[in-house]
Amino acid sequence: MAVLPNSRLLRFIEQAMHLARRAVARYSSKFSKRRYTLHQHIVLLCLKVRNNTTYRTLLDELIEMPRIRRAINLDELPSPSTLCKAFNRLDMAVWRVLLNLSVTLFPTNGVVGIDASGVDRSHASKHHQANEADDSAAEVTLLVDTRSNAILDVHVTTARKHDSQIAPSLIKRNTGEVAILPGDKGYDDQKVRALARETGVRPLIKHCEFSSLLKAWNARLDADLYGQRSKNETVNSRIKRKYGAFVRSRHWWKQFRELVVGYLTHNIDKAL
Known part of the structure; x- marks a missing residue:
C-alpha cells in the first residue's frame, strides 16, 4: 500500500x-x-x-x-x-503565550489593523450567568497583521466600553510589533493618537467629520494603507464561519479563554 x-x-x-x-x-x-x-x-x-x-x-x-x-x-x-x-x-496567560508564539509562524509587515466585533453568548446557560451583565454578546477587539491575516492580540470584554478606551491597552502590549495602525472613526481620540506616537506607532485613524478641516484631514489619509483595515473584517468573518459565531462555555472567564483558543487555532490553521 x-x-x-x-x-x-x-x-x-x-x-x-x-x-x-x-x-x-x-x-x-x-x-x-x-x-x-x-x-x-x-x-x-x-x-x-x-x-x-x-x-x-x-x-x-x-x-x-x-x-x-x-x-x-x-x-x-x-x-x-x-x-x-x-x-x-x-490559565489565560498560557493561551496568550501560545497566541504570541503562533505569530512567529508568519512574515509580518508592521501594518496592523484594529477593529471590534461582537460574539454571541446567548447559547450559554442563563442560570450560570446570574451575576454577570445581561448583554448577550461579548465585544472582541482584534489586532490583525494585514500581510498574513494573523491575529497579534485580542481584547475581550462584556462591559459597554467605547473602542477608544480599549485601544490603549492593545497598543501598550504590542510596542515594537506595530508600525502603522489603521482604525475607523471609533478610535478617533487624541489620547489614542498621542499614545500611539509615543510608542513609535503611526496612527492611521479617521476623524469624525465635525468640520471641513477634519474632512480635509480624512481626505489626506493614505487610502491604500487605510484600506488594509478591511482585513480585520475578513478575519472576523472567516473565524465565525469556520469555528462558530458563538461561545459554548457558561462562565464569562471560560468564554474569554474559548475565544483566545479560537484565535490561536485560526493562526495555526492559517500558517499551513
Whole structure:
C-alpha cells in the first residue's frame, strides 16, 4: 500500500504540538498523575475548537484517527471531564503565550489593523450567568497583521466600553510589533493618537467629520494603507464561519479563554 501524504489536519496537530512544547512544561507540577501531558491537552482543546464540536464528539472521532493519536503519543483517550478540567486549569496567560508564539509562524509587515466585533453568548446557560451583565454578546477587539491575516492580540470584554478606551491597552502590549495602525472613526481620540506616537506607532485613524478641516484631514489619509483595515473584517468573518459565531462555555472567564483558543487555532490553521 502506498504511503499516504500528511493531511492538513495532521499538519495542524503537529504545529499545535510544536507550539505547546515551546510554551509550557510537560506536566503542570511534580504532583501530576502524568497520565496525559499539558501538550496533549492543549492540542486536543485546539482540535475541539477547529472542529467546532463538543468534548464527547471530539473523543468519539479520535477513536477513528490513529495517525492523529500517534502524532501526539496518545495511547489512551481521556474522558470528556478530563479535557474540561484541563481547560479550566490552563490559565489565560498560557493561551496568550501560545497566541504570541503562533505569530512567529508568519512574515509580518508592521501594518496592523484594529477593529471590534461582537460574539454571541446567548447559547450559554442563563442560570450560570446570574451575576454577570445581561448583554448577550461579548465585544472582541482584534489586532490583525494585514500581510498574513494573523491575529497579534485580542481584547475581550462584556462591559459597554467605547473602542477608544480599549485601544490603549492593545497598543501598550504590542510596542515594537506595530508600525502603522489603521482604525475607523471609533478610535478617533487624541489620547489614542498621542499614545500611539509615543510608542513609535503611526496612527492611521479617521476623524469624525465635525468640520471641513477634519474632512480635509480624512481626505489626506493614505487610502491604500487605510484600506488594509478591511482585513480585520475578513478575519472576523472567516473565524465565525469556520469555528462558530458563538461561545459554548457558561462562565464569562471560560468564554474569554474559548475565544483566545479560537484565535490561536485560526493562526495555526492559517500558517499551513
